[in-house]
Amino acid sequence: MVALIILLIVAVSWSGYIDRQTENYVNQATVQALAAFATARVLNAGISVAKSVEVGAVVSVQPLEILDPVHDLVEQYSAIMKLAIGSLVIQKVLLEIVATGFFKVVLTLLAVLLLATLLVGSANQSTLMFKLFALACLVRFLLILAVGLNGLVDNIYVNNKTQQNMVELEVLSLEVDALTAAKVPDETSWHSGITSKFSAAIDLINLENLKRKAEVAVPAMLNLMALFILKTLLLPLLFLWLLLRGFRVIWGVNFGKVWSSVTV
Known part of the structure; x- marks a missing residue:
């Protein structure tokens, strides 16, 4: 039975099945993180353009300055996405190694x-080779x-939450982009069409609508930041720690004595 377990471990190592499965998960998570980062950059650009729109003939006013807190949060969200992408790339490289x-x-x-040591070697030799083999398995x-x-937990719970929040953020980015796509008349038109200038600005900037969009964006971005930190940093580190704790228990086993008692 011991020999079959050892041979099974070797067979799993050479098959590469779990290597492919984990690599596929990392690739999918990387694509998702890149999509989230791209949405953040689009949203950041759209808010930056919207904030620069000025309304007023005598006194210049920028109504979209209400988006300043959202703009700051988008910057932080982009930074978290960069960190998540970097973590996933490192994981992919290490998995390939x-x-x-x-x-x-x-x-x-x-x-x-x-x-060989289990069959013909001493207890000390068996223990030494067992620890070396366990280290290689580690x-x-x-x-x-x-x-x-981490991928199992992600597929069961985290991924669905991530997709829901990404959809909300993508809808917001499209709406902000559509708003900023409207054209406002040039400065030379102030004297000839102040009324039309204000009308165009009012059509462009619906403060109540933007407030609603901002209220949707803030929790969605906060949720995504927490979810990506969880799935790309905290959960992998937690599972690494748990597995290392288990390895310490295995490392402390005197395999020669265990094998001797089994053979007896």
């Missing part, structure tokens, strides 16, 4: 040596398991 043939070969060689599978568990 541990999936290379070098780590598979090392794990296989240590598995063969462990099986290097080979620790990050994969952490990312895989």
Whole structure:
């Protein structure tokens, strides 16, 4: 049974199935984070243009300055998205490294040596080879398991919440972009058409509508910031910590004595 478990670990390592699954999850999460970042940049640009619109013939007024808090939040949201994308890229690179043939070969060689010491070696030799094999398994599978568990939690709960908030933010970015797409007459038209100038500005700027959009945007952005921090930083670190705690327990096992008691 022990030999079958060791051979199963080696087979899983060479199959690459869990490598592909975790890499697919990281790729999907990266695409999602890039889409969220792109929405933030569009929204940021739209708000910047809207804030620059001036209304008034004698005294210049900028009604869209009410969007200043939202604009600041968008900047912070963009920074969080950059951090999330960076974390996902690092995870992808590390997953590709541990999936290379070098780590598979090392794990296989240590598995063969462990099986040999279990059959003909002493208890101390078995314990040493078991710890080396466990260390190789840690290097080979620790990050994969952490990312895989994170992906499982993400698919069960986090991803649905993320999609809902992204839809709300994308709708807002499209509406702000549509508002700022309207053309306001040039400065030379002030004396010839002040009335039309105010009419165009009023059509462009519906303060109540913008207030409603801002109220929708703020919780959506806050939720997305929290969700991306959770799925790209906190959960992976939590699972890494839990797996390392489990490895410490395995590392403390005297495998030679356990094997001797089993064989007896």
